[in-house]
Amino acid sequence: MSDPNASVSAAAPETVETETYRGSSLPPEASTEKPRSLWSDAWRELRSSKIFILSAILIFFFLIMTFFPNLLTFGKDPYTCDLKLSRQGPSSTAWFGYDNNGCDVYTRTIYGAKASILVGVFATAFAMLVGGFVGVIAGFFGGWVDSILSRVTDIFFGIPLLLGGILVLSSFPSTDNANLYSEVGKVVLALGILGWTSMTRIMRSSVIQVRNADFVIAARALGATSGRIIRKHVVPNSLAPLIVVATISLGGYIGAEATLSFLGLGLQPPVISWGTMINDAQPYIRVAPFMLFFPAIFLSVAVLSFIMLGDAVREALDPKLR
Amino acid sequence: MSEHLLDVDDLYVEFRTRDGVAEAINGVSYTLDAGETLAVLGESGSGKSVTAQTIMGILDMPPGFITGGRILYNGKDLLTMPESERQKIRGAEIAMIFQDSLSALNPVFTVGDQIAEMFQVHRGMSKKEGMAKAVDLMEQVRIPGAKERVKDYPHQFSGGMRQRIMIAMAISLDPKVLIADEPTTALDVTVQAQIMDLLQDLQRERNMGMILITHDLGVVAGVADKIAVMYAGRIVESANVWDLYAKPAHPYTQGLLDSMPRVDSKGEELYAIKGLPPSLLALPPGCNFNPRCPHRRDKCVHEVPPTEEVAEDHTAACFFWKEVARG
Amino acid sequence: MGRYTIRRLLQMIPVVIGTTFIIYAMVWALPGDPFVGKCGDRPCPASYIAEMRAKFNLDDSLPVQYGKYLWNLLQGNFGESFSGRTVWSEIAQAFPVTFRLALIAIIIEIVIGISAGVLAALNRGGFWDNLILVSTLIVISIPVFVIGFLAQFTFGIKLAWFPPTVGPNATIYELILPAFVLASLSLAYVARLMRGNLAENLRADYVRTATSKGLSRRRVIGRHAVRNSLIPVVTFIGADFGALLGGAIVTEGIFNIRGIGGLLYLSIRTREGATVVGVVTVLVLVFLLVNLLVDILYGAIDPRIRYE
Numbered sequence: 006m007s008d009p010n011a012s013v014s015a016a017a018p019e020t021v022e023t024e025t026y027r028g029s030s031l032p033p034e035a036s037t038e039k040p041r042s043l044w045s046d047a048w049r050e051l052r053s054s055k056i057f058i059l060s061a062i063l064i065f066f067f068l069i070m071t072f073f074p075n076l077l078t079f080g081k082d083p084y085t086c087d088l089k090l091s092r093q094g095p096s097s098t099a100w101f102g103y104d105n106n107g108c109d110v111y112t113r114t115i116y117g118a119k120a121s122i123l124v125g126v127f128a129t130a131f132a133m134l135v136g137g138f139v140g141v142i143a144g145f146f147g148g149w150v151d152s153i154l155s156r157v158t159d160i161f162f163g164i165p166l167l168l169g170g171i172l173v174l175s176s177f178p179s180t181d182n183a184n185l186y187s188e189v190g191k192v193v194l195a196l197g198i199l200g201w202t203s204m205t206r207i208m209r210s211s212v213i214q215v216r217n218a219d220f221v222i223a224a225r226a227l228g229a230t231s232g233r234i235i236r237k238h239v240v241p242n243s244l245a246p247l248i249v250v251a252t253i254s255l256g257g258y259i260g261a262e263a264t265l266s267f268l269g270l271g272l273q274p275p276v277i278s279w280g281t282m283i284n285d286a287q288p289y290i291r292v293a294p295f296m297l298f299f300p301a302i303f304l305s306v307a308v309l310s311f312i313m314l315g316d317a318v319r320e321a322l323d324p325k326l327r
Numbered sequence: 328m329s330e331h332l333l334d335v336d337d338l339y340v341e342f343r344t345r346d347g348v349a350e351a352i353n354g355v356s357y358t359l360d361a362g363e364t365l366a367v368l369g370e371s372g373s374g375k376s377v378t379a380q381t382i383m384g385i386l387d388m389p390p391g392f393i394t395g396g397r398i399l400y401n402g403k404d405l406l407t408m409p410e411s412e413r414q415k416i417r418g419a420e421i422a423m424i425f426q427d428s429l430s431a432l433n434p435v436f437t438v439g440d441q442i443a444e445m446f447q448v449h450r451g452m453s454k455k456e457g458m459a460k461a462v463d464l465m466e467q468v469r470i471p472g473a474k475e476r477v478k479d480y481p482h483q484f485s486g487g488m489r490q491r492i493m494i495a496m497a498i499s500l501d502p503k504v505l506i507a508d509e510p511t512t513a514l515d516v517t518v519q520a521q522i523m524d525l526l527q528d529l530q531r532e533r534n535m536g537m538i539l540i541t542h543d544l545g546v547v548a549g550v551a552d553k554i555a556v557m558y559a560g561r562i563v564e565s566a567n568v569w570d571l572y573a574k575p576a577h578p579y580t581q582g583l584l585d586s587m588p589r590v591d592s593k594g595e596e597l598y599a600i601k602g603l604p605p606s607l608l609a610l611p612p613g614c615n616f617n618p619r620c621p622h623r624r625d626k627c628v629h630e631v632p633p634t635e636e637v638a639e640d641h642t643a644a645c646f647f648w649k650e651v652a653r654g
Numbered sequence: 655m656g657r658y659t660i661r662r663l664l665q666m667i668p669v670v671i672g673t674t675f676i677i678y679a680m681v682w683a684l685p686g687d688p689f690v691g692k693c694g695d696r697p698c699p700a701s702y703i704a705e706m707r708a709k710f711n712l713d714d715s716l717p718v719q720y721g722k723y724l725w726n727l728l729q730g731n732f733g734e735s736f737s738g739r740t741v742w743s744e745i746a747q748a749f750p751v752t753f754r755l756a757l758i759a760i761i762i763e764i765v766i767g768i769s770a771g772v773l774a775a776l777n778r779g780g781f782w783d784n785l786i787l788v789s790t791l792i793v794i795s796i797p798v799f800v801i802g803f804l805a806q807f808t809f810g811i812k813l814a815w816f817p818p819t820v821g822p823n824a825t826i827y828e829l830i831l832p833a834f835v836l837a838s839l840s841l842a843y844v845a846r847l848m849r850g851n852l853a854e855n856l857r858a859d860y861v862r863t864a865t866s867k868g869l870s871r872r873r874v875i876g877r878h879a880v881r882n883s884l885i886p887v888v889t890f891i892g893a894d895f896g897a898l899l900g901g902a903i904v905t906e907g908i909f910n911i912r913g914i915g916g917l918l919y920l921s922i923r924t925r926e927g928a929t930v931v932g933v934v935t936v937l938v939l940v941f942l943l944v945n946l947l948v949d950i951l952y953g954a955i956d957p958r959i960r961y962e
């Protein structure tokens with residue numbers, strides 16, 4: 006998974022379709038009840054889903070790696086390396102072997118989680134906030150506002166994520182004193198700038214479906230302001246598809262970060278990430294495949310966890326599948 | 328026992344779903360002869376369509392399971408017949424018209440194409456011959472400008488015209504049995520009458536046996552020879568039209584008749600049957616109708632009423648039919 | 655339909671202008687010195703910088719710069735790289751290779767993806783369905799470059815069924831393995847999408863009608879259900895084309911293919927701004943055109959869509 010756009014477009018047809026149950030023919034009481042019962046029903050459904058439990062456990066482990074990596078590395082430091090050990094294979098002292106510089110691959114793989122997870126979370130948050138906001142405005146107000154915003158979205162949508170990411174990152178100056186947060190920020194920006202459009206499209210279409218629901222019309226008739234209607238009625242009732250797509254995209258962004266880092270454009274050393282580790286390992290694929298193998302496994306499992314989580318959430322939020 | 332064209336005998340169908348087993352058909356029997364129109368009447372959810380689908384062999388299996396009974400067509404049991412043999416009967420000898428013609432026709436093929444397919448598949452004709460036949464049929468069902476419209480797509484027709492296309496497709500191979508599942512429910516009242524007239528004409532011309540499924544008593548009166556009333560997957564009463572209208576012997580039938588608006592009942596409040604149809608997941612014990620029945624006794628809650636002969640060719644499944652029939 | 659196409663082409667103009675502007679702005683207007691590393695390890699001589707700044711109009715304001723760039727673009731002039739070759743000649747040389755690669759990948763994606771989806775939908779809940787669901791999920795989760803290395807290592811080096819890298823002629827045979835890698839992700843999505851659509855359509859009323867006409871199961875599925883399920887798949891393949899182009903950069907890098915992706919990869923490494931912009935612009939244009947094409951095709955296979 007190297008392109009969240011792909012995951013989004015794959016998810017989109019289903020999600021959009023399944024949203025028809027929010028038809029405007031619902032009686033007002035049923036509709037105002039909707040958010041609470043929809044979410045609590047979904048939560049009940051989720052707790053009994055094996056896929057959800059499996060992905061939640063995996064994600065829990067990745068979060069430990071992100072915030073408390075030393076718990077899992079028994080206090081070893083990822084930057085303490087010994088050139089004498091260069092490219093030694095897995096053993097009982099170094100489960101995943103040593104890389105070219107004689108650094109412990111296991112320790113680095115654990116520490117590598119942080120950059121990947123942070124990029125995934127922040128890029129998703131960025132895209133969700135910007136995309137969600139634009140989508141709500143375009144969908145709710147319609148008319149010329151919608152026309153303008155939709156054209157702007159089209160323009161950004163015309164640039165495939167990976168190509169855009171390459172452009173943004175290749176024009177950034179590469180600094181010598183790269184630190185984790187500036188590097189992560191740079192990649193988040195590159196992915197977020199192009200990733201928000203798919204979120205906009207999803208949000209816009211689900212807002213349009215809610216906009217003319219009876220309970221919104223009723224609220225308007227009672228004199229509620231647009232801001233209040235959006236906050237109280239429209240957003241809670243149209244959020245479900247966005248959340249599903251965002252969860253799946255999170256995995257996609259992690260993959261995209263790794264791809265960019267692999268191209269030498271994403272995170273730069275000394276920041277450790279799975280992508281940079283794979284990039285480092287690339288020349289030695291024949292002699293030391295384990296250098297590539299372990300970070301690749303962690304990366305894939307992380308992406309998989311978020312995709313599975315998204316799938317579970319979608320199933321829980323979609324009454325038609327019950 | 329004389330042989331009928333179609334003989335549904337003690338049919339049982341259930342749906343095994345996540346929420347439990349829904350007992351949709353619980354011992355349905357009816358017969359149909361050539362040239363005869365049988366109306367199957369009942370509230371929605373009473374199992375009319377499922378019975379028809381079982382006859383056609385288009386039941387969703389799973390979740391549907393046929394757990395008992397036979398369906399004899401010219402004396403041969405459709406349910407035990409090999410699939411290849413059944414395919415030859417389906418569409419060619421027993422054909423069906425559905426309620427919602429928009430979703431029942433394939434949106435990506437022209438209507439001509441869909442009619443012609445019958446001739447291509449069953450008669451081995453070429454596409455061109457099939458299309459010529461399609462034009463013929465569209466003329467027979469009185470579609471204006473059939474020659475030009477044969478290449479149009481379903482969504483380009485009005486509801487009434489589309490239903491005519493469905494009819495043309497169903498009668499294309501001169502079936503012996505035509506099942507019409509609420510053929511007019513989705514249409515405007517004026518169009519409804521035209522479609523019913525058309526069906527009746529076609530049935531007479533071709534001497535077909537027709538099963539007309541409806542929940543609308545008004546549609547039935549002028550068209551049907553006999554009526555079977557369904558409730559919760561059972562036939563609760565069956566008779567020829569006049570007997571049933573004159574002397575209903577089941578409280579449910581009586582309720583249905585009373586809830587029908589009449590020309591002479593202006594101003595009077597319409598009678599409505601109390602309560603809701605039962606859940607098929609948990610049918611009430613005894614007589615399924617007992618919770619809504621004005622004639623209910625203890626017996627109704629404990630025992631299932633057998634189907635009794637009320638008069639000649641008139642049966643009802645009620646312990647107290649005599650009391651009911653007296654009014 | 656002709657009218658519709660023209661209107662869509664006209665509508666594309668503002669999108670193309672907007673998109674190329676963003677691309678241009680990203681490359682030239684972001685902070686950072688475009689001449690870093692151009693002159694070896696030393697900073698470039700002032701005369702060289704002045705010459706280059708003039709050549710790329712870097713002293714004009716951004717809109718003016720962009721205007722000049724667009725004007726050149728309209729005349730088919732994509733500019734020159736720092737090394738003095740015209741960007742257009744570089745693109746023209748690399749394009750056919752990528753075109754071939756993408757074409758093979760799309761064929762693989764369509765044939766295998768759709769077959770797998772049909773197989774899964776017809777055996778819902780069965781062995782094949784679960785196998786296809788699990789394997790596509792795994793493919794979706796593994797980034798393309800990892801799949802690329804795995805494939806190169808397994809089929810190119812260990813088993814030696816295919817050449818591990820592609821030579822300058824890029825023959826079809828050499829391109830098969832990279833095309834599989836490139837197609838893998840989309841293939842997985844196509845399979846899942848097809849499975850979902852078909853499973854849903856198999857329960858549609860018109861499929862039931864087709865059965866009631868006495869058609870064989872084969873004909874019901876093949877002619878009625880599958881045909882309708884293909885419609886969203888075609889749209890997906892168009893929308894996914896951008897991901898395919900992105901994937902081509904990675905795949906071409908791994909298999910050493912001298913296509914557009916390889917050119918872009920090289921230009922990024924050597925900071926050839928003009929080439930990067932040129933290549934990305936071309937790719938974006940191709941992407942937009944493919945989407946237009948898909949929209950038109952969409953109308954051809956779904957008569958309900960009308961071009962008014």
Ligand SMILES: Nc1ncnc2c1ncn2[C@@H]1O[C@H](COP(=O)(O)OP(=O)(O)O)[C@@H](O)[C@H]1O
Nearest residue numbers: 342351370371372373374375376377387390607
């Ligand atoms: N595919 C199915 N899956 C589960 N239940 C079904 C299915 N088809 C019909 N049923 C159930 O069978 C009952 C009878 O349905 P039907 O024959 O369609 O009623 P009607 O008399 O309105 O035509 C309904 O209560 C419905 O819930």
Ligand SMILES: [Mg+2]
Nearest residue numbers: 375376508509
């Ligand atoms: Mg029905």
